Amino acid sequence: xxxxxxxxxxxxxxxxxxxxxxxxxxxxxxxxxxxxxxxxxxxxxxxxxxxxxxxxxxxxxxxxxxxxxxxxxxxxxxxxxxxxxxxxxxxxxxxxxxxxxxxxxxxxxxxxxxxxxxxxxxxxxxxxxxxxxxxxxxxxxxxxxxxxxxxxxxxxxxxxxxxxxxxxxxxxxxxxxxxxxxxxxxxxxxxxxxxxxxxxxxxxxxxxxxxxxxxxxxxxxxxxxxxxxxxxxxxxxxxxxxxxxxxxxxxxxxxxxxxxxxxxxxxxxxxxxxxxxxxxxxxxxxxxxxxxxxxxxxxxxxxxxxxxxxxxxxxxxxxxxxxxxxxxxxxxx
Ligand code: PMP
Numbered sequence: 001x002x003x004x005x006x007x008x009x010x011x012x013x014x015x016x017x018x019x020x021x022x023x024x025x026x027x028x029x030x031x032x033x034x035x036x037x038x039x040x041x042x043x044x045x046x047x048x049x050x051x052x053x054x055x056x057x058x059x060x061x062x063x064x065x066x067x068x069x070x071x072x073x074x075x076x077x078x079x080x081x082x083x084x085x086x087x088x089x090x091x092x093x094x095x096x097x098x099x100x101x102x103x104x105x106x107x108x109x110x111x112x113x114x115x116x117x118x119x120x121x122x123x124x125x126x127x128x129x130x131x132x133x134x135x136x137x138x139x140x141x142x143x144x145x146x147x148x149x150x151x152x153x154x155x156x157x158x159x160x161x162x163x164x165x166x167x168x169x170x171x172x173x174x175x176x177x178x179x180x181x182x183x184x185x186x187x188x189x190x191x192x193x194x195x196x197x198x199x200x201x202x203x204x205x206x207x208x209x210x211x212x213x214x215x216x217x218x219x220x221x222x223x224x225x226x227x228x229x230x231x232x233x234x235x236x237x238x239x240x241x242x243x244x245x246x247x248x249x250x251x252x253x254x255x256x257x258x259x260x261x262x263x264x265x266x267x268x269x270x271x272x273x274x275x276x277x278x279x280x281x282x283x284x285x286x287x288x289x290x291x292x293x294x295x296x297x298x299x300x301x302x303x304x305x306x307x308x309x310x311x312x313x314x315x316x317x318x319x320x321x322x323x324x325x326x327x328x329x330x331x332x333x
Contacts, residue, residue: 008085011038011045012160016168016294019275021262022255026279028175028287033165036267036300040077043161043298047184048078050156051145052086065141066091070132072098072106073226074299075147080109091139093132102303148233153184154191161185162192165294171197175293177204177278179227179270180213180244183236185296190240205244206270206277213238214246223249223307223317226298227270245277252276253308254321260301260309269308271297 004010016031023030035043055061066089069079076092083090090111094103095118103113114135116128124130136144147153165173176193178186190203207214210221211228219230224247232238249269256272259265278295287293307313311322 026282028282028291042074044074044078046156047153048082050152068136080111154188157188161189175202178296179206187237206274214244247273266301268299
């Protein structure tokens, strides 16, 4: 029988699909890895699984223990899902700017959500960093995964995402493209593909305009979520990455909308960004039909319906590709 014993067994082994429509003039083959098909809806399920099982093996998590992490996004969902299945309590500390919807998702999985004020300095005792540190110290049996320092993040991608891509492409992948947040995805997957190919696979990072990875001297705010940083996390190893391609909010969001409309892929803004970076690299290096680029798409577009997929939000932020919908046809009696 082919029946999984727990939803966590369904993490990983996501499919690759070719892009045909958004590639325009690019001649290289482009395939995307669809990570929203993970049970929690993103690539972060992979790191949650390994972080929790390794913490158990190392005796950092004991039965009845509590996991405390300051996160509200995809990592939270992955941790909530795996923690629940392994029988742990889960507390997320989130700043009050995080939407009700995101809090509700974590609570739906049975997690406790502690809300902290956004308008305080990181070293203020009320900040979400301070509160999560304090809870992790005060609660007996508490464990804080700390995704920006936990090397099981990159390791999860070295042991799952990398081999999956290598096998699914019959070892023919020539370029791997991914966005950089904690850097775990690109570091782990990229390192595996370099090791497996004798360093011939080129690893390309995608980065929002305003993030440190592509331009440390021009760090500023941007709208793409889940990627880019204003510091270098321990989980990012730049030596694995051959080049970092910068993408603007406008370019990323326009592509995100095209992916839904033309390829049937309802994905998030960091996915659109990664595809734009792949196309820019393909043009820059004049890649041809023998090149096979694999682009990792981290999450689903469902979490961005009121932003990237809202015409009025796009228009009010000055972004393009707004569909001018014609008025509904009049019925002729
Ligand atoms: N896209 C989204 C939507 C994410 O949530 C993340 C994780 N922060 C990333 C991309 C980047 O992945 P990583 O942290 O492995 O670099």
